[in-house]
Amino acid sequence: MSKNSDEKIKRIVIVGGGTAGWIAAAGLSSLYKSEDLSIRLVESEAIGTVGVGEATVPHIRHFNVKLGIDERDFMQKTSATFKLGIEFCDWNRKGQSYVHPFGAYGEPLGGVGFHHHWVRMRKRGDTRSIDEFSLPVKMSHMARFAMPSPDMRSVESTFSYAYQFDAGLYAAYLRSYAEARGVVRTEGRITGVTQNAQTGFVEAVVLENGETVEGDLFIDASGFRGLLIEQTLKSGYEAWSHWLPCDRAWAVPCKASDANTPYTRATARDAGWQWRIPLQHRVGNGYVFSSGFLSEDAACATLMANLEGAAQAEPKMLSFTTGVRKQQWNKNVVAIGLASGFLEPLESTSIHLIQLAVTNLVEMLPDMRFCDDDRDEFNRIMHLEYERVRDFLILHYHATERDDTPFWDYCRAMTIPDSLAYKMALFRERGVIVNYKDGFFLEPSWLAVYIGQGVIPEGYDPLSERISDEALTRYMADYAGKVSAAVQAMPSHAAFLEQYCPSAVVTRRATAGAV
Amino acid sequence: MARLKSILICGSGVAAWFMAAGLSKALEGQNCRITVLDDGAEGDSACLGRAVLTLPSLRAFHSVLGIPEDQVIRATRAWPYTALNMGSYHIGIGDHGARLNAVAFHHFMTWRRQHGQIDNIDAFSIPALMSAQGKFTRPVNDPNSVLSGFSYGLVLDVGRYSDLLRHYALSRGVDVAEGCLTKVDGGAQIASVHRDQGVPLTADLYIDATGAAARLMSTMDVPFEADPYLKANRIRPALPHDTVVPVMTAAGQMLPVMGGTITDDVATDGEGRAFVQGRRAQFWAGNVLAVGHAGGVLQPFMGHELQLLHTSLIRLIGLFPDDGMSAVLAGEYNRLMIQTFDRVRDFVLLPQVLRGQTEGSPELIRKITQFKSRGRVVMYDEETYSEAFWVSVFLGEGVWPERYDRIIDSMDFERLNQQLIRMRDIMARAVSNMPPLQSVAGVPGVPA
């Protein structure tokens, strides 16, 4: 029997120092002994990072806990705000909006999901929005925040949260974390790659100044270009643009006009959508659009015309093709971040997918034999995750009544993947939400987006009727009352941030502003 | 579209009464008439063998019905069990050891092995130790306690269990139709069910619980597909439950019984009852749902019979149709039940594949490959058996991962070894301090 010790990987080289590269460095360095394993990261300041990627999903907290990161310190240094969900404006119809919250709607009653009861009462003429029964939605509407309660019986426990932070500061934060744990950073532009003549495995990357960095395992975090995974190994790309036609984004930060909102906003526009991510010291904005339906200049003009405060930098354009690398792990190269594929930031999933890839890589870390099983299992799981996020994103575009531009006509009429079509059919007919073991959008997420996008079930679980109308009416009034009382008692998000984790950047900016 | 008003369950065994009991509770106050055409024909129970295991999750069923566990134990002459004896090892209901640094425990056993320490794997399993020593106590809720990492099922007399459920269903207004099933007007939908007396029966929804004969489903356009991997086709029930029970009264004599096999003897050809393993291409077609052996047959193993019934019931309730019989709901039910059945099939298949007796499905082969290679337990959607069950069989059958989780190498060698030995000692002590199984209230021979 072979032993672990004989075949261990001793050198990991991370190519790229964007968000993905430093997440990988931090994740790996926290778990392995440094005398056992050297981790080097190569990045080029001249090339730079994409530097967007500022909204997250709650899973990031598990990752931070695993790394032993202190939340207040982390939030201060990345100028972070809390995020309770995403507000979608004008997606189903112009003038209509909804929040996709990180949390539940009501609670199951008589063994039947709350939304069935809600649909039932709606059919009997109850016009209350399902929002009345979601604490995080109400908190978002009123820009309040408090920590979720650990007491599972209380309504204050019915939500979770994520962060909105400065991408540059986040990378810097993880960098100092990783460097403190022995990761060695090398500055320089990679101009060459050497491969084993027989196997094609990557043996080293060669820098502009002639330095060679050798490794056993390479993590390609080089961004869209996929320096190793694509340019060197030609792993191939599965494009999904026919379902998700946006292929460009303009991004620009601006001055914040109002108090911090504890959510990200995604506003549908003529040929895509605009994001608004509030941080403590500024607001991140961007217009994600389809160049097939709108010119780059027109998109830029739309974005600049729709800022709430003065722009703080020149707008920057990024091009992408939505899809996934056919093999995210090929030979001794594992791609993460933008090098592994791209799904637009509509549900802020990219950082999560990076962390998932790192977690899976830790679990499936290969040894020097690089057996195909490790690679295949990693690829199988990551592909599945990408597909499941993809379907969820398509739902936002497809389930719409908008017919005011050719872009929305296209999205409304396009053929969607079978894997999504049957889910929608089940929800439409009977309010059934399909659940999987893998795939991180759980029932409340699907529910929020279905209802928000106007997919209202025609039927509901007949077992809802086990609860009488009177009992249900009483329960619903009671729950809505608890929700609104809980929100009333919470401090504003801004006040909470101020006492919990005032941004290091805000302080600096305030001083600068005084000059 | 109107509410479903009538359900006809055909069958006389535990499958029929399980569904009748479960539905009578779920449809409480719904004005839905549930009728059972129980013609006494040999159904599921005969084929199941008479002693049957339940998995821990079946407790949820009893608690929904409102039948206290003591009552189940008394009525079915059951006793709790924490592990299935496989001869050279146990499949415990619970983890081996505890996770350290978020690494699953079997990696530590692999690590010890690679460093020359050959452990008896059962020594790290509380449920296996309990079973081997005839001890029992209920698990505690505190995750920090050694007594929290296991659970238990029941070994029960399935005939008595069926009676218990029957009484329950009847007390809740389930009707029994007289007569024997003679003919079914099937096709795309079932129009009616004929019997040797009285008028033909009609319902909005039919549940076929007639055992492997699948008297209703077989009239639909839904083929039975023999399992390509499970080859056993003869069954000889090993220990009728009744012969076990008297042994239970005398302390000490119980151990051989607990240590013996209570799963039935299966073989390819030879004596015993013939059966074919496999399942229907669909479990729900038109207005008929096939449950129990009418839906699919697997050789007895660790509690899957009642568990699959429970899953069928939960899925049916979750996708409960109205009288229009939606193809969308049926499609989802089938998707879920087919995956559930096939993953259970894989678990039943696992020891046989590891012993080289038969081939595995592609999903099972991936599982085996991943475990052998690095101790990874691949879990798919709709798994019935948790990781711990799979790990027990792998290790018990002598399949050790080639590699352990590398995070272990960043832990201190000596300290870790001491920690593991301490863990083993704590487990041994905890089990030896437990009361004997016979002292459980309600267990046959024990004053309640």
Ligand SMILES: Cc1cc2nc3c(=O)[nH]c(=O)nc-3n(C[C@H](O)[C@H](O)[C@H](O)COP(=O)(O)OP(=O)(O)OC[C@H]3O[C@@H](n4cnc5c(N)ncnc54)[C@H](O)[C@@H]3O)c2cc1C
């Ligand atoms: C418009 C847009 C909005 C987004 N919004 C969100 C969001 O809200 N939430 C979210 O989770 N994600 C979001 N993302 C995704 C997120 O930005 C990325 O997943 C994240 O930034 C990771 O990028 P990366 O590290 O893979 O690539 P990059 O940031 O491009 O980093 C690449 C690194 O590789 C280095 N490099 C490249 N070539 C060489 C070379 N030849 N030699 C040396 N070094 C080299 C670069 O210097 C750089 O350090 C968004 C993405 C886009 C495009």
